[in-house]
Amino acid sequence: MKSLPPRILFVANWKMYLDSPLQAASLARELKRKLKKGAERVAVCPPHPFLFPVAAALGASGIHLGAQDVSAFADEKHTGEVSARMLRQTGVSLVIIGHSERRSQGEGEEQVAIKIERALAAGLAPLVCLGEEERDQSGSHFAVIERQLRSAVSRVSKREAPRLAIAYEPVWAIGKSAEDALSPAELQEAVLFIRKTLATLFGRAAALKIPVLYGGSVEAANAPELLTEGGVAGFLVGRASTDAGAFARIVNACAAVRSSAPSRSR
Ligand code: PGA
Numbered sequence: 001m002k003s004l005p006p007r008i009l010f011v012a013n014w015k016m017y018l019d020s021p022l023q024a025a026s027l028a029r030e031l032k033r034k035l036k037k038g039a040e041r042v043a044v045c046p047p048h049p050f051l052f053p054v055a056a057a058l059g060a061s062g063i064h065l066g067a068q069d070v071s072a073f074a075d076e077k078h079t080g081e082v083s084a085r086m087l088r089q090t091g092v093s094l095v096i097i098g099h100s101e102r103r104s105q106g107e108g109e110e111q112v113a114i115k116i117e118r119a120l121a122a123g124l125a126p127l128v129c130l131g132e133e134e135r136d137q138s139g140s141h142f143a144v145i146e147r148q149l150r151s152a153v154s155r156v157s158k159r160e161a162p163r164l165a166i167a168y169e170p171v172w173a174i175g176k177s178a179e180d181a182l183s184p185a186e187l188q189e190a191v192l193f194i195r196k197t198l199a200t201l202f203g204r205a206a207a208l209k210i211p212v213l214y215g216g217s218v219e220a221a222n223a224p225e226l227l228t229e230g231g232v233a234g235f236l237v238g239r240a241s242t243d244a245g246a247f248a249r250i251v252n253a254c255a256a257v258r259s260s261a262p263s264r265s266r
Pocket of ligand 1: 013169173174175176215216217218236237238239240
């Protein structure tokens, strides 16, 4: 079993974009060819039925396997659910939790908190998604972010906190194109707020170890600027991640700006 990723920074969320295990495995192989080995920390999150073929396709590439969701239940009598332990045994090291597309299907904040607890107990790294549905000029999105964040990590201890990663994903910016993503300045403001809240909850030292990612219409065109000026550690990418070339361009473009200004974005 692969060891836990310390800090995954580029996460591909394949959602339900792919139809078959063959397609998923071939996308994984293509990605492997296009990404420089070990250049950046990358995870791909296929749908559950494709985890195994994708794990086999990734092999010893150094690209980590992630899942898009995990059950809040730990006991056996739950038809259709997939537990954190099962994911871990399948080679998964990271799991997306609290994505807005799951919250919109009725996943509540308590459920998100329990899923995070289950993931940590099984040795998975939770990538916790949060973000407001809409934005107005009054700044009410900060209250939404704070409420979601406090609730999500309510079962996480200070010792466990460095195993978390946060993905700030304003719902209004998801699934569009680079022009619709939020601006680097708006992102920086939200990231600072998340960092401050994490520091209040876990102390500054632990909070600094938690990477804050951004997700929502990330492409190679906007990624470098969002990275350097938005102050994020990396990205959770949906649509563009199902094209190996487009995803590799995002990762490689960010690697290039990181190497020219290494201290700003980590
Ligand atoms: P998008 O999705 O990149 O297609 O906007 C991001 C996400 O939902 O995680």
